[in-house]
Amino acid sequence: xxxxxxxxxxxxxxxxxxxxxxxxxxxxxxxxxxxxxxxxxxxxxxxxxxxxxxxxxxxxxxxxxxxxxxxxxxxxxxxxxxxxxxxxxxxxxxxxxxxxxxxxxxxxxxxxxxxxxxxxxxxxxxxxxxxxxxxxxxxxxxxxxxx
Amino acid sequence: xxxxxxxxxxxxxxxxxxxxxxxxxxxxxxxxxxxxxxxxxxxxxxxxxxxxxxxxxxxxxxxxxxxxxxxxxxxxxxxxxxxxxxxxxxxxxxxxxxxxxxxxxxxxxxxxxxxxxxxxxxxxxxxxxxxxxxxxxxxxxxxxxxxxxxxxxxxxxxxxxxxxxxxxxxxxxxxxxxxxxxxxx
Amino acid sequence: xxxxxxxxxxxxxxxxxxxxxxxxxxxxxxxxxxxxxxxxxxxxxxxxxxxxxxxxxxxxxxxxxxxxxxxxxxxxxxxxxxxxxxxxxxxxxxxxxxxxxxxxxxxxxxxxxxxxxxxxxxxxxxxxxxxxxx
Numbered sequence: 001x002x003x004x005x006x007x008x009x010x011x012x013x014x015x016x017x018x019x020x021x022x023x024x025x026x027x028x029x030x031x032x033x034x035x036x037x038x039x040x041x042x043x044x045x046x047x048x049x050x051x052x053x054x055x056x057x058x059x060x061x062x063x064x065x066x067x068x069x070x071x072x073x074x075x076x077x078x079x080x081x082x083x084x085x086x087x088x089x090x091x092x093x094x095x096x097x098x099x100x101x102x103x104x105x106x107x108x109x110x111x112x113x114x115x116x117x118x119x120x121x122x123x124x125x126x127x128x129x130x131x132x133x134x135x136x137x138x139x140x141x142x143x144x145x146x147x
Numbered sequence: 148x149x150x151x152x153x154x155x156x157x158x159x160x161x162x163x164x165x166x167x168x169x170x171x172x173x174x175x176x177x178x179x180x181x182x183x184x185x186x187x188x189x190x191x192x193x194x195x196x197x198x199x200x201x202x203x204x205x206x207x208x209x210x211x212x213x214x215x216x217x218x219x220x221x222x223x224x225x226x227x228x229x230x231x232x233x234x235x236x237x238x239x240x241x242x243x244x245x246x247x248x249x250x251x252x253x254x255x256x257x258x259x260x261x262x263x264x265x266x267x268x269x270x271x272x273x274x275x276x277x278x279x280x281x282x283x284x285x286x287x288x289x290x291x292x293x294x295x296x297x298x299x300x301x302x303x304x305x306x307x308x309x310x311x312x313x314x315x316x317x318x319x320x321x322x323x324x325x326x327x328x329x330x331x332x
Numbered sequence: 333x334x335x336x337x338x339x340x341x342x343x344x345x346x347x348x349x350x351x352x353x354x355x356x357x358x359x360x361x362x363x364x365x366x367x368x369x370x371x372x373x374x375x376x377x378x379x380x381x382x383x384x385x386x387x388x389x390x391x392x393x394x395x396x397x398x399x400x401x402x403x404x405x406x407x408x409x410x411x412x413x414x415x416x417x418x419x420x421x422x423x424x425x426x427x428x429x430x431x432x433x434x435x436x437x438x439x440x441x442x443x444x445x446x447x448x449x450x451x452x453x454x455x456x457x458x459x460x461x462x463x464x465x466x
Binding site: 030032033035037040041070124127128131134135 | 392397421422424425426429432435436439456
């Protein structure tokens with residue numbers, strides 16, 4: 001347990017900051033560089049750092065594989081659902097103007113982009129976590145001496 | 148006239164070329180994977196100098212971060228070194244590369260002048276987005292506006308591609324910790 | 333000729349970078365190194381797209397917030413082209429997803445054949461067919 005003590009302490013301090021930065025990048029994307037794709041990767045990177053330093057079992061406890069599986073599908077579903085909502089209200093697919101009555105100030109567009117970006121964030125985060133689980137879950141067949 | 152950012156670009160180009168040649172010559176996979184991460188980070192710096200802040204951000208997070216982790220994980224599960232390749236394959240690679248490169252260089256004079264604002268690529272729909280986003284959507288970051296709203300259907304396709312890739316990896320390798328794995332333990 | 337090349341020097345360098353990636357892709361039998369070559373090739377294509385949207389003297393495509401608020405946008409302001417940025421932004425994320433897919437296939441090949449050098453894989457396939465007497 002004493003091994004990598006500095007890494008563990010630094011990671012414990014860093015991981016919350018990485019999460020906050022990820023959410024900042026996501027929610028500030030309209031005013032500054034950033035967006036759901038980048039934020040998703042940063043959030044997934046926080047989980048990857050946690051898994052690399054504290055072990056895969058701890059990471060699987062924090063974000064269980066079933067959550068990654070559900071999140072992938074849910075994010076893509078949210079994106080498509082926004083499109084179908086505007087279709088149901090009689091507009092074109094993914095035309096966000098129907099989502100809010102205040103068309104003059106493009107509030108519907110604001111709302112649509114926020115909803116769609118939540119879907120993107122969910123899919124990208126969980127897909128990258130799932131890919132990491134898939135690769136890290138296998139034990140290497142090569143012995144350490146071959147290094 | 149050569150301004151400071153141009154000099155910065157030339158330095159980046161030289162470093163990228165050096166890394167590319169090193170990747171071809173090296174046999175140790177660990178060194179190759181690490182150099183790929185450096186390549187991505189340098190190209191992220193170049194993206195920023197080309198005014199593509201969002202792209203540089205993404206490349207730094209994805210290319211230098213996540214892909215390096217994935218390549219390291221794959222290397223850990225497969226092999227440490229490359230085998231020696233015969234001269235025949237090097238000559239074949241050279242022939243293909245020279246042919247493809249010659250075709251691209253032949254097309255080079257038809258490319259627009261670098262950095263000019265009135266090329267077909269820059270004067271058309273891209274500038275139209277630039278003008279309309281402020282008036283129609285009131286969103287400062289035009290890249291987010293185009294990504295989410297104007298070209299939302301494209302983005303939906305991309306999200307589904309990412310989803311499909313995630314499903315594909317899960318099908319090939321399993322996520323670990325699923326019901327079947329618990330039964331094995 | 334020299335003038336033409338001088339005006340398009342960036343594109344020429346990016347083409348050479350693409351060819352370096354292509355060479356690394358072909359001149360190896362190792363499947364992981366082949367994925368690395370593909371990544372270098374892909375990143376160079378991204379650079380080609382982004383460099384085409386660059387406008388000298390232009391700002392990054394982010395409008396000033398207070399000008400939007402006051403409806404006083406400057407129509408003469410010069411920005412780089414945002415459209416290639418949008419295309420490449422999503423392409424990078426899709427690129428890492430497909431890279432993961434390819435690496436997963438490589439790992440499965442290693443488990444099935446015990447090697448990731450394509451000569452050995454072809455030999456294993458061939459000897460299997462010889463055993464069957466095809």
